[in-house]
Amino acid sequence: MLSQDQFAACMDALIQVGVVKKVKARSGHDELIQLDLPVDRLAGRIVAAGYEEPPEGEDFVSWFAVVLVKVLLDEKGIVVSGEELAGMASIVLGFISESSAMRALESKFDRPVISRGRQKGKR
Numbered sequence: 001m002l003s004q005d006q007f008a009a010c011m012d013a014l015i016q017v018g019v020v021k022k023v024k025a026r027s028g029h030d031e032l033i034q035l036d037l038p039v040d041r042l043a044g045r046i047v048a049a050g051y052e053e054p055p056e057g058e059d060f061v062s063w064f065a066v067v068l069v070k071v072l073l074d075e076k077g078i079v080v081s082g083e084e085l086a087g088m089a090s091i092v093l094g095f096i097s098e099s100s101a102m103r104a105l106e107s108k109f110d111r112p113v114i115s116r117g118r119q120k121g122k123r
Helices: 004-017 039-048 059-076 082-108
Strands: 020-024 031-035
Touching: 004 020, 004 059, 004 082, 020 082, 031 082, 039 059, 059 082
Parallel strands: none
Antiparallel strands: 020 031
8 A cells, every 4th residue: 555655746747747637626626637638549559568468357457557558657757666667557447447436437337326305295
């Protein structure tokens, strides 16, 4: 688990590399961080980097997060320790996992379910 300082340093590096970006919330008061991957060129860069075959199953997402961060760091000429790479990859993995969980929830329900409040005196 990353300490608060390590998390902040990894997040700053991911912003510098262009993996995540800060955006204003709809309210305009808060600042949010969102994943901002250059998807259009990403697959080609990962293939061109010559990494080994990706693992199958659950391990693929973790592998992808590490390779993604490594390719983008190499492209920017940024050298980090293995621990820093793992920290940045875990943050990217968190974004990916959260996004997947939200899609799964959204696809489970066709439409929002709104329940009626209890009427006074009825159960």
